Amino acid sequence: MLRKSNSSGNYLDNLQRDSWQLELLVTGFALAGMLSGVDEFDSFTDRLKDILRGHPNVFGAEVFIILLIDFAFYVTLMHFFVHVVIRCLWIGAIGLRSVMGPTDYETLDLAPTFKKFILRRNGSFDNYIRNLDKLASVIFAVTFLLIAIMVSTYLSIVIISLLFIGLLSLGDGPLVVISGFIMIMVFLLLMLAYLLDFLSAGVAKKNENIARLYYPVYRVFGWLTLARLYRPFYYNLVSHPLGKKIVYFLIPYLIITLMIFGFRLQPNTFFDHRQSEYSDEDRQNIMFSYSYADEQHPDDRNSFIILPSRQLSGPVVEVRIPVQPRLESLVVDHCPDLVPINSYSFTIGGLESFVIGFSLGARQDSLGRVPESMKTRIQEEIIPCLLAPLELKLDDEEVALDQCFVRPPKKGELFTELITFISLRDLSEGTHSFTLNQYEASEDDDKEREKLKRTTVVPFYYVDDRLDLMPAPADQSEEENLR
Template identity: 35%
Template sequence: MGGMFGTAYLALLVSLLVHVTLRGLWIAAIGLRYVSGDIDYDALRYQAIYRDWLRRSVGSFDDYIERLERYCSVMFSVAFLIIFCFLSITTYFLFAIALQGGYGWLVGRETMTTGVFTGAGFVSVLCLVLGVLYLIDFFTLGWFKRNRYTARAYYPVYRLMGWVTLAALYRPLYHNLVDDRFGRRLARLLPVFVLTILLVVSARIVTHGFFPYYQQDGAAWIDHRNYDDEGADIRSQRHRTTLSSRYVKDNYVEAFVAYRPRLHDPTIQRKYPDLEFARYTGLRFGEPMQLTQLYNLSDDYSYDSLLVAVSSMFRLYVDDSLRTDVPARFHYNSTREQPGLLYMIPAHTMDPGEHFLHIEAQHVVDDTLQWYTQPRVYFYK
């Protein structure tokens, strides 16, 4: 969605820049009209062939000012119509995700099939068909609504998708634009304009032909996002095992493994079905109006058992050697703003030079537990 919002922002920026330019030209034209009046073609003393052509193509200066005013008003409206288009696309995808999630909740994840025309596949196809029909009608300025053979059948789709895409916010703007000949011409250019913006946002100048793009297992790559002290965007670190620094400090290496509930909770519940939650998840109400309990404060609740369960999903390797002697501890990484496990790896006996570590993580895939190896992370003593 980030790319979508970036595209919407660029589209709005371009539209407003065009509007500001036209509005400035309109103000300049009004000021000039006040000072010098209308265009006097006879005073130019052009030959008749040029004078007559200019009268037909340019017209009066008042007509020019009126055209500028029209362009400014329509362009300003189109700018916000484009924003609403991107908002509609966002709400449409949220609706599709919610529909698939609701289907999974109703039938259960264990029986949620993924065929093209069955289960979740059917839900995806349904959302795709509804979205394509609505998009065609929007960009053809209401072809399904004008055609007598499709109008009645399309009506439920029109009402449903109007609710899904929050069309009530922009329908008056849209219909007031397309009921005019000039507005219809401009509306037909919307797909071209949006496609152009997408192409501009997607454009890249690629250099460094022999420099790898994909790091694979990390064996040939030192990535700055693997270290907390190198200023990486924390959003790019969410799924990574990171070190506090590239260099050993005080003879210890701090390795942080993130706890990601959507990925790790199914594994924990599969391995330890009787383990109680430490926090009560979902929508809760804390201070100042603490209406629900937030944490499991039972006296017999064992944090040691919880730590064993969570840490059992991970294996720590240093220089390809499994390190079972390094205990994991719960830790909140303030740099990444993320909870997880912290491994304090002693480096007293390590030789000077380059070393690396990697984590094996256990996930539930196709109803079975499988181990996956994360990319290497290098450090230096």
């Protein structure tokens, strides 16, 4: 038994001695992959944000979900980069020591003041190498602990969102609202107790009376947050003085890091690039690039109305209205009896025949097929409901949306679009604007009492091509010669 214990100890000692190679290998590959995939990751989070934003059952939780995903990605990227730098410094220090040997301060002939300070501050070169090794290993381990904590936080947000959705499905009676509020508050308090116990290195587990009450909470939240993945890391840390300091520093560190990532340098003093910072009157003089098809970036999905260009000409213009979730959430209020064709689902390998997701209330069957009786209702039912919350104006005159077409998304696009064609024959040359108003449905179906949800203004300059086709006036000298 003793021999087996010794062999196991030797095995772990060998692993500890050679673990830097595995750390550097894993970190190097992960860092290379993450750096090469930053653009794809940003595109993925933008698409996820657009899908979740405006969904009636999300309640703004997409802000925390996207923020958490972004934060986890970039914190991990930063930790891996710092780990590689420290490991490279450690390797360089080992190489330098193998050539030069340990530091000999006696040969420097320093004054007593500087000699005492340098010895106290720097110490021996061997201690410097050992400290670099420990620091790199701790950063590597804490990185995965932070990832596990963020996953647990994400799961907690999902659970709270599911509680909201479940309570809404029960109705809006006083008893349901009060009981639901009490249930959610109890859940939040228990989650706060679990978090405080985690940050205090297990203070709730030290008193027997408190431990008996806390034990069921500890077990339940351990399952809900997948704590089994990170508890060995956690208890190994808090069992040592240095590890306790690291755990105590985690929350301040995450807050400081979040503030650093939230820092934004604004190059202009009097302008802000965010659309929400401007009033409706100001937007008439602002040309956002995502509102014009010839200037759009592939990841621009912020506009509710898209024109071909900032400068328009000709008798007709094509106006595109992306069907975003924020628009669909208004459609649900205007047409509560409309059953959706699609539900939120995922496809495997892009094959539409393999659909995984929810089909409650959707028109699709389990294989993603729409019944024949439902395929002919787009023009009769779906388009009128999509147009119900919309009001389109050209300058100050309302434009009738009598004839609209549906354009399915192309490869790389996310949303289906409504397309309509507007006549510009009576428009004078100069600056004009399209205004798209979106309204929430009123309870008594009174159009005048509908609440304005949002307004999108897209200005453009109209060039009248008919002026170029008109004959130029004859020169006065030429008229006299003709006489």
